[in-house]
Amino acid sequence: MNERIVIVGAGHGGFQLAASLRQSGYAGAVILVGDEPGLPYQRPPLSKAYLLDKLPLSELFFRPEDFFSESGIQRVTATAIDIDRKKRRVLLDRGEAVEYDRLVLATGARRRRLPVEGADVDGVHGLATLADADKLKSALRVGCQNAIIIGAGFIGLEFASVANLLGLEVTVVDAASRAMARAVSPAVSAFFEAHHSRQGMKFRFGEGVASIIGSGGRAKGVETSSGQLLSADIIVTGIGVVPNDRLARAAGLEVENGIIVDAQLTTSDPNIFAIGDCCNFLLGSSGARCRLESVQNATDQARLLAARFAKDQFAQYDAVPWFWSDQGSLKLQIAGVSAGCDEFVQVQDVKGLSVLCFRHGVLAAVESINRPADHMAARRLLASTGRRPTSVEAGLKDFDLKRFTIEAAA
Ligand SMILES: Cc1cc2nc3c(=O)[nH]c(=O)nc-3n(C[C@H](O)[C@H](O)[C@H](O)COP(=O)(O)OP(=O)(O)OC[C@H]3O[C@@H](n4cnc5c(N)ncnc54)[C@H](O)[C@@H]3O)c2cc1C
Structure with missing residues (x-):
């Protein structure tokens, strides 16, 4: 196979796509263009274990150097500055152009700049x-x-x-x-x-x-x-952050709070796709659009595209979003999206708290603090087509989300 897939952005989504393509037996060329120096790395530990010196640099990397050469993934350290959609090539800041059959934008998001005087000084x-x-x-x-x-x-x-x-x-x-x-x-x-x-x-x-x-x-x-x-x-x-959608916008792709993609993650150009923090996608079957900043979203979207490119498996992206944040001794885990929820039921014990979030009477998200069993149950429940608890059931004194999920699946 002489096909060439070019991935711009070597973060969570870009790396996962390259690795999953090879795991799925994709035989064409895979070119991973990233503008950060060094090996692709995980971002979440940067504000947690890495900052505390509890995780060495070597463990931040997804894979060591030889993984890329052994897997036939060509890494290019450069910034992509332009897309020529007619000639199907990406122009790099170092002067060369990389040709593609399929182009995946996994450019992530960048920090929002503090718009006040003095924001750029040292410190x-x-x-x-x-x-x-x-x-x-x-x-x-x-x-x-x-x-x-x-x-x-x-x-x-x-x-x-x-x-x-x-x-x-x-x-x-x-x-x-x-x-x-x-x-x-x-x-x-x-x-x-x-x-x-x-x-x-x-x-x-x-x-x-x-x-x-x-x-x-x-x-x-x-x-x-x-x-x-x-x-x-x-x-x-x-x-907060803003999506890195400049390349897409300059190339005339549809962009609004991120690069607009359809349910199969295709942009307004059928040969160009977008995944991760930079893309604005359809949330499940709700028809609502959303842009998420989460590792799960970037990696699940990458896996979906890999299955499509390597095995011609066309699927719609409908993964249940989930996210975590570690703050001292508290671990927050969120399944689903609670934005727009209008009713909340709390389930609490000495170890932590879970909040079941309902939108128009339907369970839409569960936020758990130090209650990992609730989080895992919520992910299963929200991914299933089975019965979900009502807010009245969730409010009962002996309500147990894990038990409910097992019983609902039986
Ligand atoms: C400090 C920190 C902590 C986080 N903690 C969590 C957490 O606990 N849980 C969680 O789920 N998420 C967390 N996130 C968010 C998570 O890291 C992102 O959602 C995830 O990295 C998104 O993956 P991505 O591939 O879309 O983008 P990224 O991983 O950001 O990768 C995008 C890459 O593309 C590069 N790029 C951009 N433009 C170009 C260009 N023109 N040419 C070449 N390269 C380009 C960027 O420099 C970057 O390397 C955290 C993020 C940060 C910064």
């Missing part, structure tokens, strides 16, 4: 890449005493937990009214806020950052929107 960090994590690791270990985290999302709070564990005084500032407000129910926000506060973290919700205060080219603190001056040795921004 203001982001956390999206290995290079960012290495910079932060060194900064944390040179006598820092206090940290300000701008943004109480997943990455902000994971970093805050690490800084807290390393003994820094931590203040989290967020314009929203609660933690992880975009992604979790109010009960889960409250659980995390209470836990982190007990560990000594301070929260300032409903307050934005007006500017970064600097001195001699270094950040010294922030001025909040209410005029408060907060000093810090280290400032980390975690105010």
Whole structure:
């Protein structure tokens, strides 16, 4: 087979696609173009074990160097700067062009820049890449005493937990009214806020950052929107990401909050596909569009395309989304998407909390804190076509999600 698949982006989705193509027996050329130096690596540990020095660099890599040569995956370190759809080739910043039969965009998302004065000075960090994590690791270990985290999302709070564990005084500032407000129910926000506060973290919700205060080219603190001056040795921004869809947009593909794909992950060009954080896809059979930032989504989408390219298996993408976040001793696991849910039922014990989230009376997501059995049950339940609990059933005193799932499947 002389076919050539070019994958742009060598992160979770891009790497998984290349590896799955070979696992599925794909015999054509596989060219993996990535703009970061070094071997493809896992991102989640960057804000967790890697930052705490609990995971060596070698374990961040998906596979060692010889995996790529032995599997016949050609790695190209370069930035793709243009797509010539007529000639089916991708132009690289180093001057050459790579021809494709099928092109997969797995370009991920990039950090949203803090739009205030002083945001670019030394001492203001982001956390999206290995290079960012290495910079932060060194900064944390040179006598820092206090940290300000701008943004109480997943990455902000994971970093805050690490800084807290390393003994820094931590203040989290967020314009929203609660933690992880975009992604979790109010009960889960409250659980995390209470836990982190007990560990000594301070929260300032409903307050934005007006500017970064600097001195001699270094950040010294922030001025909040209410005029408060907060000093810090280290400032980390975690105010979300934007999809890397510039290439697709410039090539005339349909783009809106990510690269628009159909149920089989094809863009508006039948020879170009998009997966992972950069793509805007159809969520199951609901017809709703969504863009997710999660390892599961990127890798499941990659596997679906690999089966299509290697074995001509055409399937619609309908995986149940799931996600996790580790913050100190708390593990949050989410199955499904709780955005738009209008009814919440809490199931709690001494170990943790699960929140069953209902949309128009139908169970749509389960958020679990330190309750892995609930999470696994929720994934099975949401993937099945079987009966789901009503909010009344979930609210009964002896309700057990795992037992319900087993009984529903029987
Ligand atoms: C610190 C951190 C912690 C996280 N923790 C979790 C977690 O606990 N659980 C979870 O589910 N998710 C987590 N995520 C999110 C998860 O890592 C992403 O959802 C996942 O990496 C998406 O995979 P992807 O392949 O779409 O993009 P990425 O893995 O981001 O890969 C995209 C790659 O494409 C490259 N690229 C972009 N444009 C070009 C171009 N023009 N040419 C060449 N290369 C290009 C980028 O540099 C990047 O290397 C975390 C993310 C971060 C940053």
